[in-house]
């Protein structure tokens with residue numbers, strides 16, 4: 559039987575790796591739908607190669623551009639966030655791989671859950687913003703939620719070694735990013751190029767900056783809390799600069815079960831597509847004797863304030879995680895476009911959380927309101943900071 563796959567965010571780092579995985583899996587998987595935000599050059603190449611039935615382009619101008627370029631090509635072109643949602647719930651699609659970046663992927667992830675799809679989820683921000691809603695919807699509609707994030711895929715695999723009530727804690731590993739050895743003061747002069755130079759992983763710009771602030775690990779704590787239905791007190795972070803052990807589960811008898819591999823997203827992507835089977839794929843096999851040694855250390859909580867903040871936010875619950883995520887998205891964009899300093903990212907997130915009056919309404923509307931409030935709050939603060947920094951004319 560051929561499984562029909564939709565890749566939401568096919569032009570990104572995860573999306574293009576997913577297509578490499580599918581290329582290597584021979585038959586059995588058919589690329590039926592693809593989506594992008596604006597990169598219609600790459601999307602047009604993907605349409606040429608994979609001949610999907612339908613594509614969606616979130617940006618309406620880019621969608622018109624694609625339409626003009628393709629002429630009377632047979633592919634159906636949808637547009638806007640609704641276009642992604644329509645694909646996610648399309649009847650003939652078996653697997654939805656969501657590799658969109660940011661909370662923009664929430665409506666389509668929810669639609670796939672509601673439609674009872676197999677949902678391979680790389681897009682962590684919807685799980686942070688709306689983890690309770692998304693996991694509850696998935697459960698209610700028979701949607702199999704499969705983690706693609708390497709740490710969560712590792713935990714998912716390690717959990718197969720025992721029963722849920724035998725888990726003592728899960729240990730999420732992280733490389734520590736480019737500033738692992740830095741003091742808080744060292745971060746004052748970090749440049750965009752330095753922050754984008756991740757030591758072990760090649761990824762899209764947003765997650766690369768999140769890795770540099772360790773906000774990525776912070777988001778992953780909340781993501782793990784929802785995916786594995788565990789209190790955050792049972793979720794720990796361990797720095798492992800080589801990024802070989804992708805995470806571990808400690809069971810009550812003291813056994814630590816880990817999943818290892820080269821830092822290559824193709825492996826967790828492939829496992830989410832082939833689960834519960836394991837097939838030969840593109841990932842290079844790891845030889846431990848070539849590696850020699852692995853090192854571990856505790857995270858520096860003074861330099862990486864995002865980590866303790868994630869526990870506070872998860873415990874606060876309600877709309878707090880939505881604000882945490884949305885403020886960070888605005889802050890990362892502001893940093894990447896030169897509007898704030900690297901240290902301004904965490905300051906902005908903390909500012910929005912301080913100002914936020916946490917609500918317990920975790921309906922989609924309630925969460926989208928909180929997300930919009932945080933974006934507005936963060937944007938205004940960015941503009942105010944810029945105005946304050948602007949040179950005064952004499």
Ligand SMILES: NC(=O)c1ccc[n+]([C@@H]2O[C@H](COP(=O)([O-])OP(=O)(O)OC[C@H]3O[C@@H](n4cnc5c(N)ncnc54)[C@H](OP(=O)(O)O)[C@@H]3O)[C@@H](O)[C@H]2O)c1
Nearest residue numbers: 567569570571572595596597616658659662681682761762
């Ligand atoms: N990269 C990794 O190795 C990795 C590892 C673990 C988890 N993740 C998670 O996977 C997700 C994707 O990461 P990535 O690194 O692949 O990101 P990326 O390279 O920036 O790609 C993002 C994808 O989403 C599309 N997109 C962006 N904004 C959108 C919007 N508003 N509406 C609809 N589509 C939109 C982009 O389209 P355009 O190309 O047209 O802009 C692109 O296809 C993130 O949540 C990230 O945290 C990534």
